Amino acid sequence: MEEKLELLDNFVHLARIALSDRKQDVQVFLHRIVKRSTTDPKLAKELMKLLRDNPTFSSPLRRGFKTVIPADTDTRFQLLRIEERPHLPTKPVYTGKVQSALNRLVEERKNTEILMKAGLEPTRTILFTGPPGVGKTLSAQWMARQLNLPLMILDLSAVMSSYLGRTGTNLRYVLDYAKSENCILLLDELDAIAKRRDDAGEIGELKRLVTVLLQQLDDWPSSGLLIAATNHSDLLDPAVWRRFEQLIEFDLPDAERVKVYLDYLFEEFAPDMKIWTKVLAVAMAGRSYSDIERDLNLARREAALKGLSLAKFLTNLIVPNQMSKKEKINIAVQLVGKKLATQRKAHEITGVSRETIRTYLKNYDDTNKRI
Ligand SMILES: Nc1ncnc2c1ncn2[C@@H]1O[C@H](COP(=O)(O)OP(=O)(O)OP(=O)(O)O)[C@@H](O)[C@H]1O
Ligand SMILES: [Mg+2]
Structure with missing residues (x-):
């Protein structure tokens, strides 16, 4: 009888923690039941199997790492975000130069023994x-996937808490922790350290912070990989960025890269729209990948809500006032040449006169015939 009551209690407790989405607590609780279930080996066996199929405690506090993840001493906010196996939202598109630099870094890590034999170490610190x-x-996520390592992300703009006094401690804590784990550490928004410099009252503290960082960069072990990212490298203390062993510059994509990117995206949700990628690539060259993706999603939503073809909304992505005359003509001719729009519509979209379109269209037709 008593056993039955306990079973009921356990059941209710389990339901409660499961419904409040506390997976880690569910796992701990099940482990406890398995240990206690001497009277019911079948139940224990079944539960063991379930726990094996859902491995490790997924909460970062209890994950496979040796120690507890650093948190701010007062707020208890976790200072690090850990991506065990980073999810890549899309296949990255790179210039040949960036791609080969990244490939080489991966190669180095995969062949450390060869390097060691030659008395060398793999690159330890990289600045994006x-x-x-x-x-x-x-790209930090991509590297982690290539190397099968977890990615730890420290967002410095978040760590630069309003209590600047604690930032040095927090930073040292995080860096020490990351050093002790086999992982890639990403120091995101590195310029957050530099940006606060204008505030005269905080200069002393910031100097100390930069000193912590410099020491750590020099001492970073070759078993670990530290990547820092910034979009204001000019704001960084030259002493800081000189310390990195490798600099990789990412830039806004040209039409060629935008086309590759759009081809990936369209492949996923509308392969029949791929005919548009060349025109859109010319129209959207020079804008960031994330802006391009956002605008495309906007068009997709509009099309879905209105129940119309996406093609009707793709023309909205062509904003002629940001383009040179040559680009406008190129787009107008492609629109008509590919039969994506009538001459009138192409004129409306780009502002290029129908007469000019006709003139250039002749060349376009000739070129395509030649091909
Ligand atoms: N080179 C790229 N190839 C493909 N997609 C990209 C590329 N760069 C960015 N994206 C898309 O834009 C999103 C945002 O990119 P990401 O977070 O890497 O930008 P970031 O350079 O770190 O920017 P920030 O300086 O704002 O942190 C990505 O998740 C991806 O969908
Ligand atoms: Mg970023």
């Missing part, structure tokens, strides 16, 4: 620079 939305964070 470039405007927002061009793939700095994405």
Whole structure:
């Protein structure tokens, strides 16, 4: 009887923690039941199997790492975000130069023994620079996937808490922790340290912070990889950025890269719209990948809500006042040449006169015939 009551209690407790989405607590509780279930080996066996199929405590506090993840001593906010196996939202698109630099870094890590034999170490510290939305964070995730390592992300703008006095302690704590784990550490928004410099009252504290960082950069062990990202490398103390062993500059994509990116995106949700990618690539060149994705999603939502073809909204992505005359003509001709729009519509979208379109269209037709 008593046993039955206990079973009921356990059941209710389990339901409560499961419904409040506390997976880690559910796992702990099940482990406890398994240990206690001497009278019911079948139940214990079943539960063991379930726990095995849902491995490790997924809460970062209890994950496979040796120690507890650093948190701010007062707020208890976790200072690090850990991506065990980073999810790549899309396949990254790179210039040949960036791609080969990244490939080499991965190669180095995969062949440390060869390097060691030659008395060398793999690159330990890397600085990613470039405007927002061009793939700095994405590339750190990509590296982690290539190397099968967890990615620890420290957002410095978050760590630069209003209590600046604690930032040095927090930073040292996080860096020491990351050093002790086999992982990639991403120091995101590195310029957050530099940005606060204008406030005269805080200069002393910031200097100390930069000193902590410099020491750590020099001492970073070759077993770990530290990547820092910034979109204001000019704001960084030259002493800081000189310390990095490798600099990689990301830039806004040209039409060629935008086309590759759009081809990936369209492949996923509307392969029949791929005919548009060349025109859109010319129209959207020079904008960040994240802006392009956002605008495309906007068009998709509008099309879905109105129940119309996406093609009707893709023309909204062409904003002629940001383009040179040559680009406008190129787009107008492509629109008509590919039969994506009538001459009148192409004129409306780009502002290029129908007469000019006709003139250039002749060349376009000739070129395509030649091909
Ligand atoms: N090179 C790229 N190739 C493909 N997609 C990209 C690329 N860069 C950015 N994106 C898209 O834009 C999103 C945002 O990119 P990411 O977070 O890497 O930007 P960031 O350079 O770190 O910007 P920020 O300086 O704002 O942190 C990515 O999740 C991805 O969808
Ligand atoms: Mg980023």
